[in-house]
Amino acid sequence: MLILHCPHCGVDAEETELAPGGEAHLKRFGPGSSDAEFESYLFHRENPRGVHFERWRHAFGCGKWFIAARATDTLEVFGTYRAQTAAPPQDIRDAITAKRPGWAWRDLA
């Protein structure tokens, strides 16, 4: 039963208020993309033990989507930010580095 801070409405929301949306920062591939690109977009997901970026919706609250940077092994939350963000913001990345030096996720480090 996680508690995540909703960066839109400012509420520290219980997991029962939230709906998970899977891995964050996927790049959409549509018509014209190769089979490999599309397969990767549709099916290939990170499965890290450690730092991960996930989409969550404050479904039973303000209804807004946000992204949580957290550790899958210890349940530590490094920060949350609005889903209208193309890549993890620097302050979130700094917060992760402070706690987990040498972390890596996809092509981020």
Add this chain to the structure above:
Amino acid sequence: MSTRLQTGGRLIDRNARRGFTFNGRRLEGVAGDTLASALLANDQMLVGRSFKYHRPRGFVAAGAEEPNGLVNLGTGGRFEPNQRATTTELFDGLACASQNHWPSLDFDIGAVNGPLARFLPAGFYYKTFIQPRPFWKHVYEPFIRQSAGLGQVPAERDADRYEHFYAFVDVLVIGGGIAGLQAALAAGRAGARVLLIEQTAHWGGRAPVDGVTIDGHPAEAWIARALKALEGMENVTLRTRCMGAGVYDHGYALGYERVADHSPGDTRPRHRLWKIRAARIITATGAIERPLSFAGNDIPGVMLASAVRDYVANWAVSPGDRTVVVTNNDDAYRTALMLREAGLVVPAIIDARPTASGPLVRAAREAGIRVETGRGIARVKGAKRVTGVALCAQAGEGAVLEEIPCDAVAMSGGWSPVVHLWSHCGGKLTWDAGQAHFRPDPERAPTSHDGAPFVIAAGSANGYLLAGEALADGDAAGKSAVRSLGMAAKGGAVPKAEAEAEGPMTPVWMMPQGAGAELRMKMWLDYQNDVKVSDVQLAAREGYESVEHTKRYTTLGMATDQGKLSNINGLAVLSQSLGADIPQVGTTTFRPPYTPISFGAIAGEARGDTFQPLRRTPMHRWHEENGADWEPVGQWRRPYCYPRDGESREDAVGREVKNTRQNLGLLDASTLGKILVKGPDAGRFLDMLYTNMMSNLKPGKCRYGLMCNENGFLMDDGVVARIDEETFLCHTTSGGAEHIHAHMEDWLQCEWWDWRVYTANLTEQFAQIAVVGPHARDLLEKLGGMDVGAGALPFMAWSEGEIAGVRARVYRISFSGELSYEIAVPASQGLALWEKLVSAGEEFGLMPYGTEALHVMRAEKGFIMIGDETDGTVIPQDLGLHWAISKKKDDYIGKRAQQRAHMVDPERWQLVGLETLGGGVLPEGAYALAPDQNANGQRNTQGRVTSTYYSPTLERGIALGLVRRGPERMGEIIEFATLDGTTMSAKIVDPVFYDKDGEKQNV
């Protein structure tokens, strides 16, 4: 025999008698008894039969760890199986029965398993009963079903109520022994919001039983003072009968409060489930004594030494007249001394250690008790009750040195901290070789959202078994918790608890250490699941090296007690068999709840009418008053049909279909999802959302649209009406409004967040009524208002105005194939308009119709239904809906996926109509048979039925189905399998059975 002593019993009131029955026999206990102490006071030592071998079993423990004393408790609506007698408080009128025996507790035919035991070793399910195959079904399984299973299933509805309760605290202290009390005091004094919960009805834990003194006074006096101090703090909440059931992520914990188990029917909820958020959790959950593994350690009368002490001190019950104590530590000497003090006989203390010399040992010797060191029990004598023990050298193989008659054995193999709650959320353990147990490793505590530890173990749960250390540790835990929350811990002298010092213990995992196979087969580890030392050793010999695999193979620790007594003993035996160290072998995973909690508590108030919200349309009451036969559709209730006097459902549906096609029908369509999509980019957005083009829809017009997910699969359909340049109203399926709205928001917020589009789910804002049939226009014109003529309002158009004086938006759309108007009015006007339509429609033969008539009519027209023709693997192209898929658009959600090789395969099953040769109705979901078999020996298939009905219009069965290359095979006859093994023949036909040219809906 076990009996009530003349004096003593700190928890009982001898003057308050309590009558109860056991297997129909009337017995008497007193207030303060547990069911276990009351049974023992009546010399009822035999309380059940074991799971596998049906061996006679008596009480081993006095608390939550009890594996044997399970009963069917209560009667009727308060009947519940597998209730632990040791944690059941006695009340007047309690009725219980023993379990797992036939025909009676004293004489059990299943006990024939005993001599056969060598044929039921570990893993016997897996190896013995598989071959020959037919034997499993006809011989083994019926036998196992007869002999397996604990308790009976309740037959009646639960008569009690349950509730949930939410609590938010700084510090949750679990366990009300002296460590927990002191931790709560320390945290409470610092001003923290504290919740202290204790699973029993009493505070203080073991300290009062074990003769502990605190600050020079008996523990009970200090406990009373501590409670008074805690009760005086406004920031502290106390609860007894409330177990810490589980610890979860980010400081979440479950408390299981047994509010009224001891006073059934007193109008309070029976159980209350506490959902607790705590910044810090202190687990002061105590420790559990371990049995010793000697032959016959499961014979009734063999008990934990601490349990014997509990029964004497708390309830003045002696488990036996002559009790032999067997131990590997000093603590058990307390039991011998207490029994002696109560005037009972202790023939000997059998101490497996080569020497013993602590103060407790000296006291026993001084009291004249015979102490035999370096000795063990070779075997316990007796069947349904201990009659004696045979002594042997612990270092030997079990040669009997002497037999000692006795009627009880008090055993102690050392103590294991209750680390369950520490471990639930990731807390790690460390092996304490000195005390031979796992205890919490403070360096590897469970961590919370901020990475900080949030669970602190305290007292004997933290490995501090001596009272003095435990109390000091509780104080430290309380202070450490508040300090970590930024509060200042208040000083004050830590109370000093004292008890006799104890000499070192020696681990003993088997008694005697060189016991042969014959003895090992009688050494029980898991009493409830009948797992013995020999079973674990066999598992090790067969290659089970992982403790998790051994657990599943032998079922060690998998019973309702989850191995509270046995797990450490079992993994010690495993590690010895493997020649590995115990910490190397490790423990199995501790999972919540700590002891079983009731389903009622989990459900709480969510049962019956409050199980989930029920959504009602504005016309719900009218339907109810007019005999609606209800059907659940998502959380909605919709009329399935409106049967009239004496009509069957089938007759009612037939009448409603015919009347709608010939005269006039009325449908409550309010449950249809209605999502407003608005903004300068709304058209562009809907072009991505639907497979067809929506941006070129003209205001005032409607268009049917299909929505797919990014996998290409069809997920919803409905009519889109363009309200104005920037505004669209999207209709969804009845169950789909919420998730389609969420789907829209997902794409808008996470992919195209720069598009100026806003959505609102208006489903419940409008009542929607479909007026359907040849007289639909006549009725609306009679009621008067807006122009609904074919010129002003053609098919697939909508307009706004008034109908019968009610402001309305009218859509000329049809899901039945008839002339049809869907009238949307504000929800508050829905019932009024419905009633006007009903009374004005009388002259046209108007009848309301339900969802089944709707389904039949749409199937007659070959219209698909989401969830019937689709199942998450069907693309629009499979359903012949190419006309609704835009070729002009570069992109829409699902387009790329529909270009994948498998999706464009001409072999895909595609939508066709199916006409049975005899006019019968195909079974739902029936498969179309293809020649030959697949690699698994199953018949090949080439299609399946997706919708099937009796058509009152055509007076024969009609069906829709997906068939391989179906549309190319018109006229072909294929076979469908039915459940009784026969087949039905059906001809592949066009899916539109009725009015193919759409003349009727377009008048």
